Amino acid sequence: MQETEKISGNQLGFLLITFVISTIILTVPGIMVMFGKQNAWISIIPASLTGLLSIYVMITLSNRYPGLTITQYGSKIVGKWLGRLLGINYIYYWFVSISTIIMQHSGFVNTLLLPKSPPIVASLTFLILCSIAVIAGIEVIARCNEFLTVIILFFLIPLLILSAVQGDANQLKPILGEGMIPVLQGSVSPAGGFMNQLFILGWLLPYLNQPQKARKASLIALASISVLIITVILLTITVLGPLTGKLTYSFLSVIQYIGIAGSFERLEALAVSIWVLGCFVKVSVSLFILCLCASQLFGLRNYRDIVLPISLLSLIGSAWIFKNASELLNYLAFTFPLLAFFNQSLLPLSLLMIDTIKRKTRQSLL
Template structure:
């Protein structure tokens, strides 16, 4: 697949960083603590290992099928019958993902800032902005995200420093007081699923201008994500203690607390800014991937012609899939990890295993 759009290695790393950190920064600490209690922060280590596996699998497949996305080379690996079925499965996965993130975003904004604004209005304005970014192309999204990623870090690092001043290390003791099982349960929650979101490399690597840097850049991004999320979860537990697992936006509560107790007020405005910017990038990239997948499934060159109808369907999905915030939270805590494991880990690993077997059989046949 030849494309005129190209992104650099650093842009790819920043895209991975924002894509993973954006929505998980505020929600993951609460969900992890729900399972892992005071030891939830330890689950980052096994979760990061799953991210390493995703990077290795997606870069290995990209090296074998240069210039192709997972939608394209899946048909070459498993044939013209199973390949389109895998593509259809990913279309469904990305559609649900966009609807889920949009509902998360709308619920967050409605709860914190605009309680009287109809959710459909907030979702529509948000998706229109993301759709315009997709029409501009992945190169424009990547350039925009460079600034957004740096801005998120500029906002986040001072907040972490202020949080550290209010942290109580005794809150994470006793270490492994409930055994290893709660930590493992926390690992297979979205804490494990979000690391596997690095599988978006299956769609972004064909746009990388220096493919040889893919693995190095991805590993650096994963390391930064793991360290940052680990600090956020640990500090959240140190400040809120057992209350962490009962809050939907646990880290937001921490920011509100340090804003009241410290010398600065209304620091949650920074959290809202980071959330909105991060969600914009995440939905824009997801929408781009979905439109690209549709065009490649039906062997059409221009993915931009699908942006408007898919954006409209995503708006409907954000209202229709989940009836309320409780259903969304249950989905994120219990259903999403299984869906993420199947789509982000099992399918790519299966494709790599099948391709490896086929190549070895072909090699033996030629000998």
């Protein structure tokens, strides 16, 4: 870790918010309504509990091993060789995550803006920009994100207001008409795949200049994320109704609809801006974590030395990982929540349990 790089509690909170909501406000409503139907907005409530668990686990481990990332204190908890396996697992996980986000980004841009351009062009230019940000450091990314978060909210809030005007609250009925099972099924995607993304605290907390503010900043971020996602899903359902679960970018369809029906046209340009800005922060933070994991695992002095090679591999991965958009959607709906739950919740929770048992065993032997 570079000791000169530090971020504030507010910057940490903004990073968490942008990291989680950047891609989900356009894609997740459709996936959740696919399972939860008109009650999908309720699914966020049980899903947010997993976010609370992630915050508790990561902050507890960070307090026990101050100044260390999860890659580093994992070896102290489970031993050198298992710790290395843990590090390799997270390198693979973050590589797949970055490749997936880049493919999502290039597909989104090609669909709306550049249908005749090769996807590799959008991916390459985007990764170059993210690589520059990572080389600049996490402090620069955090400062940049403060400004970008204001822009995203400036674009998003008017869209939410216009959507509310066009919505029909009757689309939300009947509430819990089929019981809690569809609601719990709808919570799997945000719980396993998105709320638990707060586990990036395992790599960001060592850079926090005031560690005592970690809990407050994280809880405020979780509350903000939950309220924003509930709002987006509610508005999407009230405007589109059952059609929501059949659309890949359902909230984008809402924005296109209100643009045609209202006094403003081509409002999807604002959605594209929100997507691009949010994806920039998400990929930059993910790439930073991936480079940090690799440098710590292999004993490199500076993670910046491997940013460009890893970015090139991520570019190749984005072109190779899925054959088409249908495979990507199936992965996001069914596979990714389980993979994310294992890496973001189960592994950190296991580390905390093992460390707690070891500490109590030592105390009993004294």
